[in-house]
Structure formats: structure tokens, C-alpha cells
Amino acid sequence: MMTAPNIADPDGFYETLLDAHAGLTTEQSAALNARLILLLANQIGNASVLRKCIAAARDADG
């Protein structure tokens, strides 16, 4: 799993992400996030990297 910065334009990406959620209800935002996770997961593909990302996300929550 890559944790070093890899996004070319971090502020630009973040803004694009927030803009995608503009005007959505909490439920609609959650649904968008779920679709986005699935699309991004397919970009990664590698099962071990995906497992590590899921574990890291879960960790931050706990």
C-alpha cells in the first residue's frame, strides 16, 4: 500500500471530490462514495493492496 503522496494536485483533487457531493443529501453522498470506492478498487485490482487499504481505513475509525 502506497502512503507517500501520489496525487499530482492534492488541493485540486480534494475540491473535485467535494464538488461531486455538492447539493446531495447525506444518503446520496453515501451512495456516491460507495460507487466511487468500487470504481477506485477496480483501478487498484491487487487484492493485497485492497486489503491493506481497507484495514488502514478501519484503523483510523477505531
Add this chain to the structure above:
Amino acid sequence: MSPFGARGGNSAIQDADNLGWKLALVVGKHAGPALLDTYDQERRAGAQQNIKITRRTSRFLSPATPAETLFRDAVIALAKRHAFARSLVNTGRMSSPSTYPETLLSCGEGSGQHLQNVALRCNGEAADLEQVMSATAPACLVIATGSAVAGLPVLMRALQGLPVAFAALDAPCKGALHLGDDAGRLAGQCLADGFTVVRADLYCAGKQPAAQAPALAERLKLWFQS
């Protein structure tokens, strides 16, 4: 167990396939009761694989939490336009033969894998692998290919008197079945220049290179000493 993919019926047939020949060997006093322990080890693993697969289907068809519903709906929403999401749609997976763990019966690479039944010629007559097995091999059939055919007589002598059958693939060998495999369908499942042990239930018990004939004989004797 949830019955998706006709798993109830299929796994029952696999249970019977696994147990039948072992029970026959034990009842016929060719093997000790420890052989039956492999039934539990192998079919328990098969049941666990089935439960794992059907539990995944259940969670897709009938999500148990709001988060499970969220992702199920996301998959369905994406599936219309994106091929990758269609692979996540899980309305039941087809039943396929289980893979078995290492047991007393394992004697090399490929053990626990189910083999495809294929059309052959056995001593010149048309027969499929399953027919060859049921007619000749109460416990297993050792198939020799290439340079291993020359080592087959040694193996046959070492295992004399045991309910094991022997075959040479696309080559003659005195005292062994002559399997003709023009289409190469069996050869593709066997070790080249080696021995492949096919169990009575059409599972591979293991593959060994020609030089390992003595070690293979010792492993196979364990089946019957148990």
C-alpha cells in the same frame, strides 16, 4: 447451508463419491478404519468452502446492515454501464468440485484437485477415465507418462497385491493398462515424464517425477496400512 448453486445436491453427491470407495476398501479389509478419517477431513473442508461461498451470496441478496445495502445498491447502479461491477453481482455461484486439503492420501503436487473425466482408449477400446477407474481401480490408478513408463514395473512390484491399478499413457507396458490419449486431454492433467495418481473418485492424489517411484510406493502403502 443455503442451497444456492444447487450446492445441497452437488455436495451430497460429492460426499458419497468421497466415501464410497473408502468404505468399500475398509469393509473389504484392504485398509484400516483410519482411511475413513480422510472422508471427514476432505468433506469438512468441502462443506466449509460451500458455506463460505453461499454466505457471500446471502449477504449480496439479503444485506444485513445499512452498509451492506449501500454497497449492494452501488454495485447494481454501476453494473448497467461497467463490466467490472457485473462481476460483483452475486446471485449465486455455480457449484464446482471442492479442493481437498493435505491428508494421509496426499502423495505429491496437485493433490486434492479434481480431474476432468475425459474420453480415452483403454487397451484399444473406447472408454472414458471414469469407466477405466470403475472397471480397474478400487482405490487408485497410477498413470505413467514418458520416461516414467520404464519405472512402472518397479512400482507395480512394490505395490503388488494392493488394490491399485497401473497405466501407461500412449505407451505399452507389460501388465499395465495401455491408455490412448490422442487428444492429449489426459496428458494435460498428468505430470510429463512422471507418475500421476488418480483416486477412485477422480481426484488427483499427487504427482511425482519418474525418479521418485520408491517414495511414491511408500506413500501409497500408507493408504492401506492405516
